[in-house]
Amino acid sequence: MENSCLFCRIVAGEIPATIVHRTDTTLAFRDIDPKAPTHVLVIPVAHHADVVALAADPAAAADVLAAAAEVAAIEGLTADGFRVIFNTGRHGGQEVFHVHAHVVGGAPLGPMLARS
Numbered sequence: 699m700e701n702s703c704l705f706c707r708i709v710a711g712e713i714p715a716t717i718v719h720r721t722d723t724t725l726a727f728r729d730i731d732p733k734a735p736t737h738v739l740v741i742p743v744a745h746h747a748d749v750v751a752l753a754a755d756p757a758a759a760a761d762v763l764a765a766a767a768e769v770a771a772i773e774g775l776t777a778d779g780f781r782v783i784f785n786t787g788r789h790g791g792q793e794v795f796h797v798h799a800h801v802v803g804g805a806p807l808g809p810m811l812a813r814s
């Protein structure tokens with residue numbers, strides 16, 4: 699746990715969140731500012747800064763991916779489809795440096811990338 703990390707503090711129960719799924723190694727909770735009808739963040743319990751660091755821990759990476767699929771099923775997204783997004787670094791728009799998969803769906807999501 700990193701004391702200064704927002705998502706480590708959610709794991710520790712120090713900051714409230716609406717939990718939708720939990721395993722020994724992952725936690726999934728609703729995004730505080732949802733960008734789609736369903737918007738859930740799936741994180742490893744262990745602190746990894748981003749998807750590059752997560753990839754160095756293949757077991758944790760597999761657990762996060764499995765949890766994302768579970769969340770999609772729980773939220774009823776599997777039939778119509780959904781997106782799993784890892785924003786990474788500055789160009790990726792990452793704001794919280796505890797890796798998280800955004801699971802978004804519940805309506806057509808439009809083009810993959812916003813055009814500027």
Ligand code: 5GP
Pocket residue numbers: 704713715716727728729730731732784785791792793794795
């Ligand atoms: P990023 O831009 O790093 O990929 O995404 C960070 C996400 O965390 C954003 O979608 C933002 O709305 C969400 N977020 C930021 N602070 C909190 C919080 O305190 N609780 C929850 N549940 N989500 C948060």
Ligand code: ZN
Pocket residue numbers: 700703704705706707744745746795796
């Ligand atoms: Zn953390």
